[in-house]
Amino acid sequence: MHLFTLAGEPESARPVSHYRPTIRYLMETEVHVYAFSMAANVLLSFYPFLLVMVSFCRHVLGWESAEQAIYVALKDYYPGQIGEFIERNLKASLMGGPLQITSLLLLLFTANGIFEPLEVALNRAWGIGKNRSFFRNQLVSLGLIFTCGGLALISMLLTALNQELWRQLGFAGAHLTLWTNLALFKMAAVPVSILALVLVYWLLPNGHVSLRSLIPVSIMVGVLLEVLKYLNLLVWPFLRIKLEREYGPFVYSVTIVLWAFLASMVVLAGADWAARTARALALQSNSEVDTVVVGTS
Helix, strand or coil, X not given: CCCCCCCCCCCCCHHHHHHXXXXXXXXXXXXXXXXXXXXXXXXXXXXXXHHHHHHHHHHHCCCHHHHHHHHHHHHHXXXXXXXXXXXXXXXXXXXXXXXXXXXXXXXXXXXXXXXXXXXXXXXXXXXXXXXXXXXXXXXXXXXXXXXXXXXXXXXXXXXXXXXXXXXXXXXXXXHHHXXXXXXXXXXXXXXXXXXXXXXXXXXXXXXXXXXXXXXXXXXXXXXXXXXHHHHHHHHHHHHHHHHHHHHHHHHHHHHHHHHHHHHHHHHHHHHHHXXXXXXXXXXXHHHHHHHHHHHHC
């Protein structure tokens, strides 16, 4: 039986009946509170995260191609003027020397804030009644920050290795390098995002969750997040004009919050979908066991 369908329903009715609860879930006020809380913390941690990554590549690894790979990834998520604006400011921020410890502490504190509302939302989706204490949540969040940050760095380093390879082969043209770097980054970024989603969905809830139901949902959410990036490419030129008129100098901050909110909603919808799927499989398994017992008695 397919993982995303419910037992005992006609094939034609299954997708509709399974999508409807997720749509209702996304319409709940509580879910919007979780998503906006996560988006606000993304805004606070986004620039410090990039600052740490660029500083690490420049001052620790001493690898210019790795630093350029970060800018490639940045422009893949935020094209046009906003990507160029962030890149200019990153370079300006690092002109004074290596990253200060205060920036690293700020990153750890703000990034941890993303996982607090996410844990509460995941616990609610899985029916876990008790959340972790603040201290335990911070420990788990810290581990996830280093793990997910490490995975992101690996995908960017693969892009940098690709750039070095093309340079050694004598194909270091700017146009060719840009396209090959972008292609390799996309090939590495999607599996890395899926793996990070599996880890977050699995480790962050304060209780046991079904890993079987997390893998296909993580794949689906990872692909949807990639689709969101292409949607961003399509609508950004029109959206930028509207946001500049309404928000003036805050246009870039508002853009980050809006897209982080949409991404958070997709992640939360995936968690709800996984939990409902796991419950459906458990009910089906119990029903089959009861049938076998009745049949043999």
